[in-house]
Amino acid sequence: MTQKNELVTQKIKANAPFFFSELCELAVWDTLDSTNSYLLRERSSHTRAIIALDQSHGRGRLGKTWYAKAGDQLCVSLGFFLNKMPEDLSALTLAIGIGLADFFESNYKLSNIKLKWPNDLYVNDAKL
Numbered sequence: 001m002t003q004k005n006e007l008v009t010q011k012i013k014a015n016a017p018f019f020f021s022e023l024c025e026l027a028v029w030d031t032l033d034s035t036n037s038y039l040l041r042e043r044s045s046h047t048r049a050i051i052a053l054d055q056s057h058g059r060g061r062l063g064k065t066w067y068a069k070a071g072d073q074l075c076v077s078l079g080f081f082l083n084k085m086p087e088d089l090s091a092l093t094l095a096i097g098i099g100l101a102d103f104f105e106s107n108y109k110l111s112n113i114k115l116k117w118p119n120d121l122y123v124n125d126a127k128l
Contacts, residue, residue: 008051015107024049031070033057035077048079061118093118104128
């Protein structure tokens with residue numbers, strides 16, 4: 001882990017200590033091809049958050065490519081281990097987006113957060 005990644009990891013853990021100490025493993029990378037592809041390759045029986053400061057071959061919805069230059073975006077994928085697959089996960093990304101909006105509003109005093117389907121957050125027309 002680079003010094004920059006260690007700093008990012010410390011800041012994230014400080015802002016959500018229960019989540020990352022009790023519920024989720026956290027890994028921060030300088031660059032990955034795709035945070036989602038990483039989770040699919042490196043399967044685990046633990047809930048994990050994978051963050052990349054630079055992503056070269058990200059995957060968006062409907063097969064679209066997702067590019068992110070270092071410093072422009074924080075690319076995050078969450079991987080959950082489920083003993084039994086639910087029948088319908090269609091509302092999960094929307095529920096996570098709503099939860100993140102609530103988190104930012106209450107912890108960072110952001111207001112007027114808008115959610116764009118399925119889980120993109122915007123404040124004053126700027127994507128978080």
